Amino acid sequence: MAKVAVVGAGMTRFVRRAQETGRELSWQAAKMALDAAGLRLKDVDAVVIGSAPDAFDGVHMKGEYLADGSGGWCKPTLRCYVGGGTGVFAPIQAWYHIASGRFDTVLVVCEEKMSSCHPHPQGAFxxxxxxxxxxxxxxxxxxIFALEMNRYMTVHGxxxxxIAEVAVKNKRNALDHPCAQLGANLTVDDVLASEELAWPVNRLDVSPASDGAAAVVMCSEHVAKRTSPQPVWLEGVGWxxxxxxxxxxxxYYPQYLEYAARMAYDMAGIKEPRKEIHIVEPYDPFDYKELHHLEGLLLCKRGEAARLTVDGVTQRDGDLPVCPSGGLLGVGNPIAAAGLMxxxxxxxxxxxxxxxxxxxGMPRRGLxxxxxxxxxxGTVVIMGI
Amino acid sequence: MTVNIKQWPGTALATRDLEQGHVLTVKYKPRAEYAWDAGVAIARYLEELKAGRLIARSCKQCDRILIPPRMFCEECFRPTDSWVYVEDTGTVNTFSICHVRWDVVRLDQPQLPAVIHVDGASPGMGILHLLGEVAPEEVYIGMKVKAVWEEASRRQGSITDIRHWKPWKEE
Known part of the structure; x- marks a missing residue:
C-alpha cells in the first residue's frame, strides 16, 4: 500500500467564544500547518474539511462555507462528517485520496464554532x-452519556x-498546552464536589463547549521525502x-471501536498494541470515555483502564501516556477540531x-x-516515525 | 511546530464583551417545523401503544424478536417476518438521575431516564423510557419494572402513552 505522511500541523487556541468566524479560524489553522510544512496553497492538490453539525454554526452546507479559509476554492474539496468521530475521520479521507495515487498533497482542516448556537449548543444535539x-x-x-457511564461502572464495579482521576490528569496536562481552554490543577475531590448534572455525571466530568480549528498537511511518500525533514507516517487507519x-x-463496551482498532492494527502490522503503541490520544469528551476507549482499543483488558489510571500508568511519564495533550477535558472540545488536535x-x-x-523516551508510535x-x-489512526 | 511557535491565533471573548456591545453580533431565530411520518413499523408500534400493548417484529433467520419493531432485519438484510406482542414488563439495564434540562437549567424534580429490556423480546432488546413512582436512590440496574399506562381515553398513539415504568415484583 502507498505510504502517506503528515508533514505539517497547526491549530488555533480553543476558547469558549472566539471573536473570529469559523472561516477565519480555519484560515489561521490551515496557514500554520502549511507554514510548518514549508508548503504553499498552490502545492496542495486537494482539500478535506471536517466539521460536525451544521446546526452549531446555523449555516447550512458548512463545507462550502468553510472552504475559502480551508484553501478549498478552485480545488477538489470535500467535507466529511461522522459526528464527534469527524476529527480523526478527516485525515483518513486524506489518506485514501493520497493512497489512491491520484493526489500527492492534501490539506486537512477541521473547524467547530459551537458558541454561535444559543441559548446552549446542546440544543443542536x-x-x-x-x-x-x-x-x-x-x-x-x-x-446517553450518563446511561453509558452507569452501565460501564456497574458492570465492572x-x-x-x-474515573475522576482522568479529569484531574487531563486538565493538569492541559496546563502545558498553549492553546488550552481549561487547564487546571484540580483534585479528585474537586471533581466529585462539582455540580451533579445527570448522575453519575458531574460538571467536571465533562469537556466544555468550544470554538477552534486545527489542520494538518498530508503527502505522498515521494513528496514527503523531498520536502520534509521528519515526516510522520500514517501507518494504520480504521473506522x-x-x-x-x-x-x-x-x-458497557465499545465493540465498534475494537473493530476499528483491529483494522488499523492489522494495516500497521501491530500484533501487541500495548507494547507497540507508545502514546495514546483517545477521545475524552467525558472522563469515563477515555477508559472506555482504552479498553475498546485493546490497550488493556475490559474493566482494567481505571486501575491503570489510578496507578499512574497513563500519566505523561507513565508506561502508557494517555492524552499528554490534555485532551478534550483540558484543551477543549470544538468537536471536529478536537479530534484533529x-x-x-x-x-x-x-x-x-x-x-x-x-x-x-523518544516515542516512535502513537494512536x-x-x-x-x-x-x-469509532475512527482510529496510527502514526509513527 | 509547537516549540517554535510563540503566538497562537484565536481571540477569546467573554460574555461581557457581547453584553456590553464590544463586539458586533447578528441574531437569527430559525422557524423550522417538521411533520415526521411514523413509517410502516413504528406506525403499528404507536397504534398498539394506544391500545395499551407493546409489539415487536420477529426475524426467522436470526431468531430475534426486535423492539422497537422494524420491517427489515439490519443484520440478515431481509424482511422481518411477523408481529409479536411482548410484555409490558422488563428489566432496568442502565439509568441516570438527570437534574438539568437540555439548556442546563436545573429541574425541580430529577428525571429518571433508563434503558429497559422488555420481557418477551430477545435478550438485550431495550427501549429508552422513564422510571417513576420510585425514589432515585432506590433504582438499581437489574430492577424489574412494569409500564404505567396513561388512561385509555387520553392515549394518543405515542411513546408517552406509557407514563413511566415503576418497580414491580413478579407474582
Whole structure:
C-alpha cells in the first residue's frame, strides 16, 4: 500500500467564544500547518474539511462555507462528517485520496464554532434522538452519556472516584498546552464536589463547549521525502459504525471501536498494541470515555483502564501516556477540531517538538481516536516515525 | 511546530464583551417545523401503544424478536417476518438521575431516564423510557419494572402513552 505522511500541523487556541468566524479560524489553522510544512496553497492538490453539525454554526452546507479559509476554492474539496468521530475521520479521507495515487498533497482542516448556537449548543444535539420513539420523552445529550457511564461502572464495579482521576490528569496536562481552554490543577475531590448534572455525571466530568480549528498537511511518500525533514507516517487507519438502535446493544463496551482498532492494527502490522503503541490520544469528551476507549482499543483488558489510571500508568511519564495533550477535558472540545488536535499532538510528540508536554523516551508510535454519531462510530489512526 | 511557535491565533471573548456591545453580533431565530411520518413499523408500534400493548417484529433467520419493531432485519438484510406482542414488563439495564434540562437549567424534580429490556423480546432488546413512582436512590440496574399506562381515553398513539415504568415484583 502507498505510504502517506503528515508533514505539517497547526491549530488555533480553543476558547469558549472566539471573536473570529469559523472561516477565519480555519484560515489561521490551515496557514500554520502549511507554514510548518514549508508548503504553499498552490502545492496542495486537494482539500478535506471536517466539521460536525451544521446546526452549531446555523449555516447550512458548512463545507462550502468553510472552504475559502480551508484553501478549498478552485480545488477538489470535500467535507466529511461522522459526528464527534469527524476529527480523526478527516485525515483518513486524506489518506485514501493520497493512497489512491491520484493526489500527492492534501490539506486537512477541521473547524467547530459551537458558541454561535444559543441559548446552549446542546440544543443542536436534541435531534440525534429518534423523532418518534425517543424525542417525545424529552431527552438531552447528557442522558446517553450518563446511561453509558452507569452501565460501564456497574458492570465492572468501577467508582466515580477512580474515573475522576482522568479529569484531574487531563486538565493538569492541559496546563502545558498553549492553546488550552481549561487547564487546571484540580483534585479528585474537586471533581466529585462539582455540580451533579445527570448522575453519575458531574460538571467536571465533562469537556466544555468550544470554538477552534486545527489542520494538518498530508503527502505522498515521494513528496514527503523531498520536502520534509521528519515526516510522520500514517501507518494504520480504521473506522467502524455500529447500530443506531443504541438501546439494543450493551453500552458497557465499545465493540465498534475494537473493530476499528483491529483494522488499523492489522494495516500497521501491530500484533501487541500495548507494547507497540507508545502514546495514546483517545477521545475524552467525558472522563469515563477515555477508559472506555482504552479498553475498546485493546490497550488493556475490559474493566482494567481505571486501575491503570489510578496507578499512574497513563500519566505523561507513565508506561502508557494517555492524552499528554490534555485532551478534550483540558484543551477543549470544538468537536471536529478536537479530534484533529489529537493528530496534531501525535505529530508534535513523535517529532520531539511538544515542549513542556513532551513524552519522555523518544516515542516512535502513537494512536489517535475519535468517537461520535449516536455513540456508535469509532475512527482510529496510527502514526509513527 | 509547537516549540517554535510563540503566538497562537484565536481571540477569546467573554460574555461581557457581547453584553456590553464590544463586539458586533447578528441574531437569527430559525422557524423550522417538521411533520415526521411514523413509517410502516413504528406506525403499528404507536397504534398498539394506544391500545395499551407493546409489539415487536420477529426475524426467522436470526431468531430475534426486535423492539422497537422494524420491517427489515439490519443484520440478515431481509424482511422481518411477523408481529409479536411482548410484555409490558422488563428489566432496568442502565439509568441516570438527570437534574438539568437540555439548556442546563436545573429541574425541580430529577428525571429518571433508563434503558429497559422488555420481557418477551430477545435478550438485550431495550427501549429508552422513564422510571417513576420510585425514589432515585432506590433504582438499581437489574430492577424489574412494569409500564404505567396513561388512561385509555387520553392515549394518543405515542411513546408517552406509557407514563413511566415503576418497580414491580413478579407474582
Amino acid at each position: 436534541l435531534t440525534i434522538f429518534d423523532h418518534t420513539t425517543e424525542r417525545a420523552l424529552g431527552p438531552n445529550l447528557l442522558w 468501577i467508582t466515580k472516584r477512580e 467502524h459504525l455500529d447500530t443506531a438502535y443504541w438501546t439494543n446493544r450493551d453500552l 489529537k493528530v496534531c499532538e501525535l505529530f508534535w510528540q513523535l517529532r520531539g517538538e511538544a515542549g513542556k508536554r513532551q513524552v519522555p 489517535a481516536q475519535a468517537w461520535g454519531d449516536l455513540m456508535q462510530v
